[in-house]
Amino acid sequence: MTAKPATPVLPREVSLLRIVAQGLVGATAAPSAAEAVRRQLAIQGQQVSAVPHALVVRVVGATGSDVAAAFARGDLVRSWPMRGTVHITTAADHHWLRVALMHRLDAWVRRSEAELGISQALCEHAAEIALAAIRERGPLPRAELLDAWAQAGLMAFAAGKDVSAYRRRHLLVRLQREGVLVQGPRRGNEHLVVDAAPFPSADSGPAGAGVARGQPGHTAALAEIARRYATSHGPISAGDLARWTTLPKREAARALENAVEETTATSYRADTARARVPLVRARADGGVRGRLRILGVGESAPRTGLLYLRADLPELLEAARRQALAARFLASFDELHVGYKDRSCLTGEAGERLICPAANGMFRPLLVDRGRLVGVRPVGEGVLWLDGAAPSARVERDITRAVAAVEKRLAR
DSSP states (O other), X not given: OOOOOOOOOOOHHHHHHHHHHTTOSTTTOBSSHHHHHHHHSOEEOSSGGGHHHHHHTTBTTOOHHHHHHHHHHTSXXXXXXXXXSOEEEEHHHHHHHHHHHGGGXXXXXXXXXXXXXXXXXXXXXXXXXXXXXXXXXXXXXXXXXXXXXXXXXXXXXXXXXXXXXXXXXXXXXXXXXXTSEEEEEEETTXXXXXXSTTSOOGGGSTTOSOOSTTSTTHHHHHHHHHHHHHHHHOSBOHHHHHHHHOOOHHHHHHHHHHHHHHHHHSOXXXXXXXXXXXXXXXXXXXXXXXEEEEOOTTOOOOSSOEEEEETTHHHHHHHXXXXXXXXXXXXXXXXXXXXXXXXXXXXOHHHHHHHSTTSSSOOOOEEEETTEEEEEOOTTXXXXXXXXXXXXXXXXXXXXXXXXXXXXXXXX
């Protein structure tokens, strides 16, 4: 039996480049929580308590209260704009992003509604109840919204089975996917449900009007998604973008090529906060100790291993290499880990098991040094080192300092 070829490992240099692109060094850190999210387009928000952590490490001098204030002002929202996973976006990006990618959950909607006995009329009734309750009481805790639906008889049996738990989640997701509801201000360990209508419409986004699949602006919307993702996460592949958005890989590759062409043709100023920095193509050579090589203009792209990144990223890394190499304490579900399909530059199989030991989708906070995972720090527990012990006294000391610094900022 022929052994399956080993999957190529990305060089550690890619991890350092990603750290810089992610805004985790001073040169690329954002001035506010909302700007940090805007640059990334979306960050995973599955674990409410991890969101402030993910943001303060990407914002100059930010504290936990700064993140809470951004949600309270309506700058940031929490919802299901893409994939079946909760994400944080800016209010300005929420509607156009969810409309551009809404078709990717069409099959889930049809299948779930058939199984759960949910009709269009029931969804419209659920929306009416939710909006009426919000008008009367203001932002709603999830429990109060679900109770309002139950009191209206929307949690009845389907096909003789109690499907209320599934029906509740379906209605919560669908009404947010359709732009009726969204999660806003945080209270305790949840974000309260609010009316999504007041936020900027899908036609006001950077791709213009008509961004849904089949409409004139759809291609431009996908290119903007690809541009924002490659700029803030690069180096990335079409496979990474496909996983992040659930777009088919071929469609993700087209979106990236469109983004390259658009940014190359557009002049930019490096000192402009919303500059469209050109994207370039590259390939990684030499395995874990290898380097990234930028492809020249007109150079043929490789059949496999094609990567995309912002054109100035290698120079930014050289200027901030010491910071990129530094020890850092990152949140559960941090985009440096979950934002990619291929994260071999960050860790291997043993590290993946340490991050998510039960394979149940619940991840632990990360400890990174020199661009590689060195351990995790479960909430309420001490450090769990990747190899059972700290790699060195220096790493242990630097990790301890990094943890203390982040915890101090989160407490303020």
